[in-house]
Amino acid sequence: MAAFAQLVIIGLLAGGIYAAVGVGFGLVWGVLNIVNLAHGALVIIGAYLTWQMFAVWGVDPFLTLPIDAIALFVLGYAVQRGVINRIIRAPLLFTFLLTFGLNLIAVNVLLLIFKSDFRSVTTAYSGAGLELGGLVIPYIRLAALGIALVMAAVLAILLSRTRVGLAIQAVGSDRDAAQLVGIDLRHAYAVTFGLGAAVAGVAGGMIAMIQAITPTAGEPYTLQAFVVVILGGLGRVSATVVGGLVFGLVEAFGQSIPGSGSVFANAIAFGVMVLILVTRPQGLMGRLR
Amino acid sequence: MNGLTAGFAAGPVLFEIDMEIAPGELIALVGANGAGKSTLLGTLSGLVRARAGSIAFSGRDITNARPEAIVKAGIAHVPQGRRLFDTMSVEKNLRLGAYARRDGDIDAEVRSVLEYFPALKDKLNREARTLSGGEQQMVAIGRGLMARPKLLMVDEMSLGLAPKIVDRLIDVVKDIHAAGTALLLVEQDVLVALDVAQRAYVLENGRMVLAGAAADLRDDPNIRKAYLGL
Numbered sequence: 015m016a017a018f019a020q021l022v023i024i025g026l027l028a029g030g031i032y033a034a035v036g037v038g039f040g041l042v043w044g045v046l047n048i049v050n051l052a053h054g055a056l057v058i059i060g061a062y063l064t065w066q067m068f069a070v071w072g073v074d075p076f077l078t079l080p081i082d083a084i085a086l087f088v089l090g091y092a093v094q095r096g097v098i099n100r101i102i103r104a105p106l107l108f109t110f111l112l113t114f115g116l117n118l119i120a121v122n123v124l125l126l127i128f129k130s131d132f133r134s135v136t137t138a139y140s141g142a143g144l145e146l147g148g149l150v151i152p153y154i155r156l157a158a159l160g161i162a163l164v165m166a167a168v169l170a171i172l173l174s175r176t177r178v179g180l181a182i183q184a185v186g187s188d189r190d191a192a193q194l195v196g197i198d199l200r201h202a203y204a205v206t207f208g209l210g211a212a213v214a215g216v217a218g219g220m221i222a223m224i225q226a227i228t229p230t231a232g233e234p235y236t237l238q239a240f241v242v243v244i245l246g247g248l249g250r251v252s253a254t255v256v257g258g259l260v261f262g263l264v265e266a267f268g269q270s271i272p273g274s275g276s277v278f279a280n281a282i283a284f285g286v287m288v289l290i291l292v293t294r295p296q297g298l299m300g301r302l303r
Numbered sequence: 304m305n306g307l308t309a310g311f312a313a314g315p316v317l318f319e320i321d322m323e324i325a326p327g328e329l330i331a332l333v334g335a336n337g338a339g340k341s342t343l344l345g346t347l348s349g350l351v352r353a354r355a356g357s358i359a360f361s362g363r364d365i366t367n368a369r370p371e372a373i374v375k376a377g378i379a380h381v382p383q384g385r386r387l388f389d390t391m392s393v394e395k396n397l398r399l400g401a402y403a404r405r406d407g408d409i410d411a412e413v414r415s416v417l418e419y420f421p422a423l424k425d426k427l428n429r430e431a432r433t434l435s436g437g438e439q440q441m442v443a444i445g446r447g448l449m450a451r452p453k454l455l456m457v458d459e460m461s462l463g464l465a466p467k468i469v470d471r472l473i474d475v476v477k478d479i480h481a482a483g484t485a486l487l488l489v490e491q492d493v494l495v496a497l498d499v500a501q502r503a504y505v506l507e508n509g510r511m512v513l514a515g516a517a518a519d520l521r522d523d524p525n526i527r528k529a530y531l532g533l
């Protein structure tokens with residue numbers, strides 16, 4: 015029983031990060047209809063920003079998170095406005111190619127600046143944790159889960175209650191009709207992409223505190239974001255959060271199978287995705303269209 | 304609208320269209336399926352690019368202006384097929400109609416739309432997609448009115464609706480017109496449109512082939528046969 019509780023805790027803590035990574039990816043996919051293959055690169059740019067501010071300028075890593083959000087919002091807005099908006103009506107394959115290319119560019123720029131060395135953010139409190147019946151829950155991971163949930167809640171409120179949020183939803187629902195009520199499509203798209211990037215950046219900042227990073231460390235996160243969004247169901251922030259937590263749990267239990275290890279856990283996680291796609295294509299929380 | 308030519312990547316759909324609407328007029332635009340009526344409205348509201356010719360509104364050139372600038376200038380377009388924001392509430396749909404407006408009292412505007420469509424009063428919190436076709440059309444027109452347009456363009460208002468409901472919508476159209484708003488009704492159902500309109504235009508294969516007083520077109524047996532398929 016204790017082992018079971020431990021796995022649940024480990025799974026939820028990991029799931030918080032997956033949710034944070036997935037939320038921005040799902041927002042961009044749902045509204046812009048772009049499967050952003052550069053999403054993991056945005057995550058890792060956030061991670062390097064946190065590392066830079068911590069390691070070089072001595073800023074506490076948690077204090078860097080709002081700065082990650084602002085910097086990535088600006089970057090995301092500019093990339094969407096300047097590059098992606100130009101092909102927004104092109105077939106899906108073009109957006110794949112474009113975001114794939116953007117990912118390569120981002121990774122190579124990071125390699126130039128930071129080299130391929132492993133970097134990590136280790137603070138005085140990095141090892142500290144809450145002791146709970148033989149299990150130590152690192153404070154950092156606990157905080158990351160909390161921040162991920164708060165961030166998702168803030169995003170959901172922003173989308174449903176603010177003027178710009180309603181405009182984003184309208185664009186996601188019907189872009190012609192949105193234009194006809196006077197929404198500036200290019201701006202709405204860029205804000206959406208900026209928000210997705212901002213959330214990715216904060217997720218990256220938290221990842222930098224948890225694992226060592228390299229310029230290519232973002233790539234698995236793109237794939238995981240994809241699975242998380244499919245698991246939860248496209249179109250709602252809350253669904254992606256559920257998808258993230260479920261993915262974390264599935265992975266934790268997968269890894270606990272004797273002799274399995276992380277490769278096997280991945281196979282299980284993706285197996286679950288295939289299962290969901292076959293049995294419930296709208297996702298665990300999605301609505302039927 | 305002068306010598307307007309417009310269309311899509313595959314080629315133009317509209318050829319050298321001339322058209323004029325006076326303030327407060329009620330105009331019908333009729334023509335067979337595929338004639339280019341919806342494309343014409345799209346060009347007016349900035350969704351479709353004009354390749355030649357010009358569009359002026361209230362003394363301003365709005366040819367190929369951004370859709371949001373055209374809404375602000377005072378043209379609202381209720382698109383064919385209603386095109387509501389399906390998963391949003393009726394109230395949010397209406398409020399989004401006023402998105403371009405920074406002025407004025409949006410709550411009061413919602414109330415005035417509900418006076419036109421009392422049937423929507425107790426449905427404000429319903430998801431738009433759960434409404435009947437007639438009610439959805441009411442929301443679509445209401446959303447257009449929320450922009451306080453000087454010209455309201457309604458594309459295929461009667462399509463797929465029961466005659467009784469069409470009659471009710473037509474009454475509202477008359478009320479909107481009586482309140483001083485110009486209207487451009489696009490209809491395949493020719494008689495519905497010609498009955499209420501003051502003047503009418505007939506579009507055929509992307510060309511304007513006929514224009515005149517609605518009653519004259521309706522009552523001329525030759526025109527009825529040659530252009531209106533009646």
Ligand SMILES: Nc1ncnc2c1ncn2[C@@H]1O[C@H](COP(=O)(O)OP(=O)(O)O)[C@@H](O)[C@H]1O
Binds near residue numbers: 338341
């Ligand atoms: N988005 C589009 N892309 C390409 N062609 C279109 C598009 N919309 C309409 N058309 C073509 O333009 C012509 C006129 O269509 P439309 O304006 O919808 O006619 P109507 O509203 O009179 O029925 C048709 O031949 C149609 O196939």
Ligand SMILES: [Mg+2]
Binds near residue numbers: 342459
């Ligand atoms: Mg049409």
